[in-house]
Amino acid sequence: MLAFVGLTGIGAFVTIAAFFTGPNPVGNWSRRNLASLFGAIIVSAVVYLVSPAIHPFFGVGYNAVGVAIVAGMLVLTLAPDLRFIALISASVAVFGLLLEQIGFFAALTGTILLSCAAEREHFRKPLGVLGLIVFMLALCWWVFILQLDIRVHLWPTF
Amino acid sequence: MQFLIENLAHGFTIAFAGQNLLFALLGAFIGTAIGVLPGIGPVATISLLLPITFGIPPETAIIMLAGIFYGAQYGGSTTAILLNLPGEVSSVVTTLEGYKMAQNGRAGAALATAAIASFLGGTVGTLLVAASGPALSAVALSFGPAEYFSLMLLGLIVASVLAQGSPIKAVGMVILGVGLGMVGTDVQTGQQRFTFGIAELSDGISFVAIAMGMFGIAEIVLNLERPEARSLLKTKVGSLWLNREEWKRGTPSAVRGTLLGSVLGILPGGGAALASFGSFMMERKMSKGRHLFGKGAIEGVAGPEAANNAASQTAFIPLLTLGIPSNAVMALMVGALIIQGIQPGPQMMVQQPDLFWGLIASMWIGNVMLLVINLPMIGLWVKLLQVPYKFLFPAILVFCCIGTYSISNNVFDVYMTIAFAVFGYICAKLQLEAAPLLIGFVLGPMMEEHLRRAMLLSRGDWFVFMERPISATMLAIGLVALIMMLLPAVRRGKDKALAE
Numbered sequence: 261m262l263a264f265v266g267l268t269g270i271g272a273f274v275t276i277a278a279f280f281t282g283p284n285p286v287g288n289w290s291r292r293n294l295a296s297l298f299g300a301i302i303v304s305a306v307v308y309l310v311s312p313a314i315h316p317f318f319g320v321g322y323n324a325v326g327v328a329i330v331a332g333m334l335v336l337t338l339a340p341d342l343r344f345i346a347l348i349s350a351s352v353a354v355f356g357l358l359l360e361q362i363g364f365f366a367a368l369t370g371t372i373l374l375s376c377a378a379e380r381e382h383f384r385k386p387l388g389v390l391g392l393i394v395f396m397l398a399l400c401w402w403v404f405i406l407q408l409d410i411r412v413h414l415w416p417t418f
Numbered sequence: 419m420q421f422l423i424e425n426l427a428h429g430f431t432i433a434f435a436g437q438n439l440l441f442a443l444l445g446a447f448i449g450t451a452i453g454v455l456p457g458i459g460p461v462a463t464i465s466l467l468l469p470i471t472f473g474i475p476p477e478t479a480i481i482m483l484a485g486i487f488y489g490a491q492y493g494g495s496t497t498a499i500l501l502n503l504p505g506e507v508s509s510v511v512t513t514l515e516g517y518k519m520a521q522n523g524r525a526g527a528a529l530a531t532a533a534i535a536s537f538l539g540g541t542v543g544t545l546l547v548a549a550s551g552p553a554l555s556a557v558a559l560s561f562g563p564a565e566y567f568s569l570m571l572l573g574l575i576v577a578s579v580l581a582q583g584s585p586i587k588a589v590g591m592v593i594l595g596v597g598l599g600m601v602g603t604d605v606q607t608g609q610q611r612f613t614f615g616i617a618e619l620s621d622g623i624s625f626v627a628i629a630m631g632m633f634g635i636a637e638i639v640l641n642l643e644r645p646e647a648r649s650l651l652k653t654k655v656g657s658l659w660l661n662r663e664e665w666k667r668g669t670p671s672a673v674r675g676t677l678l679g680s681v682l683g684i685l686p687g688g689g690a691a692l693a694s695f696g697s698f699m700m701e702r703k704m705s706k707g708r709h710l711f712g713k714g715a716i717e718g719v720a721g722p723e724a725a726n727n728a729a730s731q732t733a734f735i736p737l738l739t740l741g742i743p744s745n746a747v748m749a750l751m752v753g754a755l756i757i758q759g760i761q762p763g764p765q766m767m768v769q770q771p772d773l774f775w776g777l778i779a780s781m782w783i784g785n786v787m788l789l790v791i792n793l794p795m796i797g798l799w800v801k802l803l804q805v806p807y808k809f810l811f812p813a814i815l816v817f818c819c820i821g822t823y824s825i826s827n828n829v830f831d832v833y834m835t836i837a838f839a840v841f842g843y844i845c846a847k848l849q850l851e852a853a854p855l856l857i858g859f860v861l862g863p864m865m866e867e868h869l870r871r872a873m874l875l876s877r878g879d880w881f882v883f884m885e886r887p888i889s890a891t892m893l894a895i896g897l898v899a900l901i902m903m904l905l906p907a908v909r910r911g912k913d914k915a916l917a918e
Contacts, residue, residue, distance in 0.1 A: 264612075321829065344639045344642040345639045345840060345843050348815065349836045349840060351815060352819055352832060352836050353832075355832060356823075356833055359829060359832075367819075371815060372816060375812045379811075382808060396812070400816060411827065
C-alpha cells in the first residue's frame with residue numbers, strides 16, 4: 261500500500277508538472293481551460309459529499325458518484341477544448357444515474373439529449389433529435405428488452 | 419489430409435445450420451456497414467455487441483463476431499475508393515490508388531478489384547487456418563507452463579515492438595494493461611488486490627468497460643473533435659467489370675498480397691493494417707505497373723486489399739491454436755470465449771470441435787456472403803455513407819451504455835466506462851496506443867497463472883524458463899526483438915517506413 265501511495269504521489273506530481281511544462285498535446289491550457297478543470301474537480305467533490313444529505317436518492321448505491329460526475333463534467337464543458345469529452349462523459353453518467361430508479365426510457369432520453377448537445381447543428385434542428393429519441397427508444401426496447409430480456413425497470417419506480 | 423477434409427465437412431454442417439448462417443450473414447452485414455462508416459471500427463463494434471452474445475451458443479457468437487472483423491476489412495475499401503476516406507486503418511493505403519482510379523472513371527473496377535482481391539485473400543487465409551490449426555495445436559499440447567509463459571511474454575513484446583509509434587510507449591501500455599488485469603481476487607490465496615474495498619472490483623475490472631471506454635466512447639469524442647468533410651464522388655460508379663489488362667495486372671498483386679498478409683496476420687501486433695501497408699510498399703517496388711503509382715494503379719488496390727483480408731483470417735491462428743490474441747480484436751474474441759466459459763488454447767480443437775471447425779467453415783461462407791453483399795449492393799453502402807455522424811454517435815453511445823450495464827446489471831461498470839473513456843481520450847492525445855493495453859489486460863492474468871504454475875513445478879527455480887529449450891528460444895527472440903527496436907538505426911528505419 262505504501263508503494264501504491266508513493267507511486268500515486270509521484271504520478272500526480274508529474275501530471276500537474278506536465279500541465280505547465282513541455283509540449284502540450286492534450287489541449288491549450290488557457291486560463292479558462294485550467295479554471296474549468298479545477299472547478300470541475302471541486303464541484304464533483306462537493307456534490308459527492310453533500311448530495312446524499314440533500315435527497316435520499318443520492319445515498320442509494322453509486323448515485324452520489326453519478327451525480328458528482330454529471331455535475332463535474334457539466335462544469336468542464338466551460339473549457340472550450342474539453343467540451344466534447346465532458347458532454348459525452350456526462351451523458352453516460354446520466355444513464356447510470358437514471359437507469360435503476362427513473363427507468364430505461366428516461367435514462368435513454370437523458371443520454372441522447374445531453375450527447376446531442378455536443379453537436380451544435382442539433383440546436384438548429386431539434387425535430388431531428390426528437391426523431392432520433394423516438395427511433396432509439398423503440399429500437400433499444402425491441403433489441404434489449406424484448407429480444408435479449410435485460411431485466412431493468414422501464415418506467416420510474418418511487 | 420483425410421482428417422482435415424472430415425473435420426471441414428463437419429464444420430460446414432455446423433456453419434450451414436440455420437442460426438449460424440443467419441448470424442454469419444448478420445456479422446458480415448454489420449462488419450461491412452461499420453467498415454463503410456468512418457468513425458466506428460471493428461474493435462468498438464465487437465465490444466458493443468459482446469453482451470448480445472451471452473444469450474446465443476458460443477459457436478454462433480464467435481461466427482458473428484468474426485464476420486464483423488473480416489467484413490469490416492471488405493467494407494473499409496468502399497469509403498476509401500469513393501470518398502478518399504478510409505473506413506478502417508487497413509484501408510488507408512487503398513485511398514491512394516483506389517480514389518485515383520475512381521477519379522479516372524474506374525470506380526466500379528476499383529470496387530470490384532477490392533472485393534475480388536479480398537475474397538482471394540480471405541479464402542487462402544481460411545485454408546491456412548484450417549491446415550495449420552491441427553498441426554500447431556498438436557505442438558502446443560506439448561507445451562508446459564514455462565513455455566506458455568515465455569510464449570505470452572514474447573507475444574506481448576512483439577505486440578509492443580510492432581505497434582504504431584514509440585515502442586517504449588507501447589511497452590508502457592502493455593505493462594499498465596497487465597497491471598489492470600491483476601486487479602481483483604487472487605485465485606490462489608483469495609487475497610484482494612487493488613480493490614480498495616470496492617466489492618464490484620473483487621471480480622476484476624470489467625473487460626467490456628475497458629473496451630467500450632477506450633475504443634467506443636473515446637473514439638466518439640475524437641471523431642466529434644475532427645468533423646469530417648464527406649464529399650461523395652460526383653462521377654458514377656460505372657461498370658464493375660474489369661478489362662483484360664486490369665485482370666492481368668491485378669492478379670499477381672492480389673496473389674503477392676495474399677501471401678504477405680497471411681504471414682503478417684499471424685504476428686502479434688501485426689494484423690490487417692500492417693499487412694496492407696506492407697503489401698502497398700511491395701507493389702510500389704515490385705509490380706510491373708509501379709510507374710503508374712500515383713495515377714490510379716490497380717496493383718495498389720488489389721495487393722493491399724488481398725493482404726488485409728488474408729491477415730484478418732490468419733490472425734485467428736494464434737488465438738485458436740495457442741489461445742493468444744495477436745491484436746485488439748482477437749483480445750475481444752478471447753473475452754467473448756471466456757464469457758461463454760471456454761478457455762481458448764490448443765485443447766479447444768478437441769473439446770470444442772463444433773466451435774473450431776464451424777468457425778473455419780463459416781469464414782469461407784462469410785467471404786462468399788461478403789462478395790455478394792459488397793458488389794451488387796454497392797448502391798446501398800453509398801447511401802449509408804450519407805447518414806450524418808451527428809445521428810450515429812448518440813446511437814453508438816446508447817448501445818455502449820446498455821451493453822456495459824447488461825454485463826452484470828450494475829451501474830458501477832457504467833461509471834468505470836467513463837473513467838476508461840477519459841483515460842482513452844488522454845492516451846489518444848498523447849499518441850499512446852490502446853491496443854497493447856487491451857492485449858496486456860487479457861494476457862496478464864493468463865501469464866501470471868502460467869508463471870506461478872511453472873514456479874510451483876520447479877520449486878521456485880527461476881532457471882526453469884532458461885532450461886527448457888522452447889521457452890529459452892522464445893525468451894531469446896523476445897530479447898532480440900526488444901534490443902533491435904531500441905537500436906536507433908532500427909527505430910529510424912521503422913519510423914521512416916511508417917511515415918512513407
